[in-house]
Amino acid sequence: MNEQTHMLDIDNLHAKVEDKDILKGLSLSLRPGEVHAIMGPNGSGKSTLAHVLAGREGYTVTQGGVKFRGQDLLAMEPEERAAAGVFLGFQYPVEIPGVTNLYFLKAALNAQRKSRGEKELDAADFLAYVKQRVKQMQMDPKMLHRGVNEGFSGGEKKRNEILQMLVLQPSMMILDETDSGLDIDALKVVADGINAMRGPTTATLLVTHYQRLLDHVQPDRVHVLADGRIVKSGGPELARELEEKGYAWLQPQKAA
C-alpha cells in the first residue's frame, strides 16, 4: 500500500497498560475523506487505541507502528500530534476548574498555530471566530466563561468536545463515544458538527456502541474490535447487523 494515500495507517499495533496486553496486533488504515466506525464490546481496547493514537503516557507500544500522513506518529509528543492535526474527543472529558473555556480554546488554538509557524489570533478575532462555532453547536455563549467542563452535564461535556474540534479544525479526528450520553437533539447537533468537518482532506475514526449516530454520520467502513484486534470489517450494513446480533457470533474463541 502506498503510504501517501493514507491519512492514518495503523500496522500490527500491540500495546499494553501496566503489564496488561490490550492491543494485540491491530491494523487499520484510513484514507483522506473517509469516516470509519469502530465498534466492539466493553473492554475490548477502543479507548486504549484512542489514547495510544493521542500519545497518552502509560501506554506502551510493544510492537507495530502508526503512520500519520506518512510520519511516525508514535515518535511525536501529544502536543505535536495535536498541532499536526490529530484530535481526540474524550470518552470522559476532563474538568479544569477556574480556567475558562474561552481561555482554554484560545491557548490551545494559539499553541497549535505557533507550533505550525502561523500567526497567533488576537483576542477580538478569536472571539468572533469562537462565537460562530458556539452558535453552530447551539450552545449558550455563557459557557465560554465557565471553567472547562466544570460542572457540565455528561451531554454538555460531549458537545464541548465537538466545539473544541470545530475551533481547532484538525484533520484526523478520533471521537471516542462522543454520542454516549447525548439526548436526541444533541445527537443531531453533534452529528452535524462531525459532518461539517468531513471533507477530502480530513478523516474520522468514530468509536461508538450505537447505530443511531451512524444514521446521521454515514461511515465508509465499520470495524469490530474485540480482544485487541479487528475481528471483522465491512460496510455500513455491518453496524446494523451488529445491532441485531450483538458481538458473540464474531468471537467464537470467547464464546466457547
Add this chain to the structure above:
Amino acid sequence: MAATEQTTAPSPTSEVRDLVTRRVAQAYSAGFITDVESETIPIGLSEDVVRLISLRKNEPQWLLDWRLKAYRRWLKMDEPKWAHVNYEPIDYQSISYFSAPKSMKDRPKSLDEVDPKLLETYKKLGIPLREQEMLAGVVPQVAVDVVFDSVSVGTTFRKKLAEAGVIFCSISEAVHDHPEIVKKYLGSVVPFGDNYFAALNSAVFSDGSFVFIPKGVRCPMELSTYFRINERNTGQFERTLIVAEERSHVSYLEGCTAPQRDENQLHAAVVELVALDDAEIKYSTVQNWYPGDENGKGGIYNFVTKRGDCRGPRSKISWTQVETGSAITWKYPSCILRGDDSVGEFYSVALTHHRQQADTGTKMIHVGRNTRSTIVSKGIAAGHGQQSYRGLVRVLPSAHGARNHTQCDSLLIGDQCGAHTFPYTEIRNPTAILEHEATTSKIGDDQLFYCRSRGISEEDAVSMIVNGFCKQVFKELPMEFAVEAQKLLAVSLEGAVG
C-alpha cells in the same frame, strides 16, 4: 475549639512526578547582587546596636526609648515553635541589623540624586523608577517607594500625592516630618511586645513605608513599595504604617526580592494598618524573596506580623497576598474588626516548592456588631514543599451578628509535598454565623494529558491549571499586579514544578 485537618499527597502519578523531577534547577531571576558600596554595621545585637541604629537615623528620644523597651522585652521572649515549619535555630548574633548603600548617607532629595546603580537594580527587577515618573500619564500611575536593605532610596510621585493631601514616604522621614502622627499610631496595632519577631522588629526596624490618607480623600493612584535585600548577612526589618482617616480610601502594594545566596537571611517585618470610620485599605503583597535552591540551601526566612485595625464603623481592610518566595514563610495578616459593620478580608495564594515551607493564614477578630470577614486561602505545594493554612476566627461577646466565610483549598503537585489545614474558631456570641469549606486536589495526569492533546505544552498546562485554581485571589489584585502575579507563579512553577 480547635479543629485540625491534615492532608498529605495522594499516591504518585507518573507524569506529574516526572514533571517535577525533570527540570529541577531554574535560575531565580531576581537573584543577582548589586555591587554598591554599603555601610553595614558589625554583626550582633545588643542595646548598643539598637542605640546605634537610632543614632544613625537621627531619631528623637521617644523612639529610642520605645526601641529599647522592645529590645528588653524581646530578650525575655522565646522564639515561637508552634508553626508547622522546620529550620535550624537562628543565630541572632550573626546578623547585621543595619545596612545602607553608602551613597545614601546623605539622603537624596530627589531621584536625580539616587545612585544610578540602585536605579539600575530596580530597572532589572522591572521597577523603572525614573521612567515611571517620566511616563506618568501614559502608563497606569503607581507611586513607588523603594527600600534597599535598610533604607528607603526614593519615593516617586510625591508632588502629585501631596496635592491630594496624601503623605507617602519612608517611615524614617515620617518620624522627622510627621512625628505627631507616627507617635500616635506606631505600635497601636502591633504593640512592641506582641510576639517574638514583632518585638525584634520594634527594636531594630530600619525603614519601611509610611502612608497617611486624610479625611475624605481617595488616594489618586496605587501606592507601592518594593523591598530588596542586597547585602550578605543582613536582616531586613521593615516597618510599615498606613493610616486611613475617615471616609478615605487607599490601595497599597508591596513587592519583595532578594539575591540568591547560600546562607539564610532573616526578614522580620511589621505592618500596621489603621482604618477609621468608613475608610478602606486594600493591602496587596507579591512576595518573591529568594526561596533557596532545590535542596533547601539558602533563602529568606520571612517571619512577618501584619495586622489591620478596623477602628471605625463601616471600615474595611482587605489583605491580598501572593507568596511564592522565601525558604520559610510565617505570616498571618489579620484584622481586628472593632468598628460596627466593619469588614475584613483575606485572600491568599501561597506556593511552596522544593524545600520551601509556608505556615500562613489569618486571624479575624470580631469585636463590633455585624462585623463580617471573608477568608479565601489557596495553597499550592510542589516538590518537597510544605504548606499549612492556619486561621483563627474569634467572635467576642460584643460581636452580635458576626459572620465569617472561610474557604481553604490546597493543590498538590507530585507526591512528596504536603498540605495541612489548621482552622481554629473561638465563638463567644451565639448569633455568629460561620461557614468553612476546604478542599484538597491535585493536578492529575488526566488534566495534563487533556491539555496536551489540545496542543498545550505540559509546562503551560501546569501554569494554566494553577492559575485557574488561584483565580479567586488574583481577581482581588490591582490589574497590573494580577498579571505580574500570574507570570511570577508561572516562573516559580517552572523552576519549582513544570
